Amino acid sequence: MYKKILLASDGSEHSKRAADNAVHIAKCTEDSLIEVVYVVDMGKAKSEVLSNWNTADLGDKRKERMNEVERMAQEAGVSYKITVLHGEPGPTIVEYTNKNNFDIVIIGSRGLNGLQEFVLGSVSHKVAKRANCPVLIVK
Numbered sequence: 001m002y003k004k005i006l007l008a009s010d011g012s013e014h015s016k017r018a019a020d021n022a023v024h025i026a027k028c029t030e031d032s033l034i035e036v037v038y039v040v041d042m043g044k045a046k047s048e049v050l051s052n053w054n055t056a057d058l059g060d061k062r063k064e065r066m067n068e069v070e071r072m073a074q075e076a077g078v079s080y081k082i083t084v085l086h087g088e089p090g091p092t093i094v095e096y097t098n099k100n101n102f103d104i105v106i107i108g109s110r111g112l113n114g115l116q117e118f119v120l121g122s123v124s125h126k127v128a129k130r131a132n133c134p135v136l137i138v139k
Contacts, residue, residue: 002103003032008093008127010038011065014108018138019069022106025136026078034080036069037096039089090126097131105135 007022009015019036026032066082073080085092089111097105107124128135 001029002026003029004101004103005032005034006093006097006100006102006105007034007036007069008039008089008105008107008123009036009066009069010089010108010111011068012108012111014110014138016068016108018106018108018136019072021136021138023072023076023078025104025106026073026080027076032078034073034078035100035102036066036073036080036082037085037093038066038082039085039087039092041089042086090123091130093123093127094130097127097133102131102133104133105131107135107137109137109139 002025005022005026007015007019009019022034026034070080070082083096085096093105093107105127107127109122109124111123124135124137128137
């Protein structure tokens with residue numbers, strides 16, 4: 001039913017639960033693919049670089065956030081790929097979803113930055129309102 005699955009992930013606990021659901025859904029449909037999308041928010045990326053200016057492994061920290069999702073997909077035997085995008089998470093995920101005709105988006109209800117979600121409205125809410133396909137928000 002859902003062959004082309006977009007999983008929005010940032011390494012948070014909610015996104016790990018979303019990954020668990022994505023893997024479960026992917027296992028139900030033969031030849032399904034989970035595309036794990038990680039959005040690097042340029043504003044946040046600049047502050048990470050400034051606070052870790054002498055750390056060579058800044059990129060490694062971002063990759064570590066995806067390790068759990070990769071492990072889950074590999075253990076379940078489902079196909080996946082990881083895509084890194086740049087921009088504001090909500091609009092970037094919506095634009096990528098709509099341009100690439102996904103069957104479903106799976107996203108956690110909260111990400112790593114709870115304060116920003118409270119002040120600006122959650123990424124998951126923005127995606128659910130604007131994506132042109134079903135959106136599963138996982139608590």
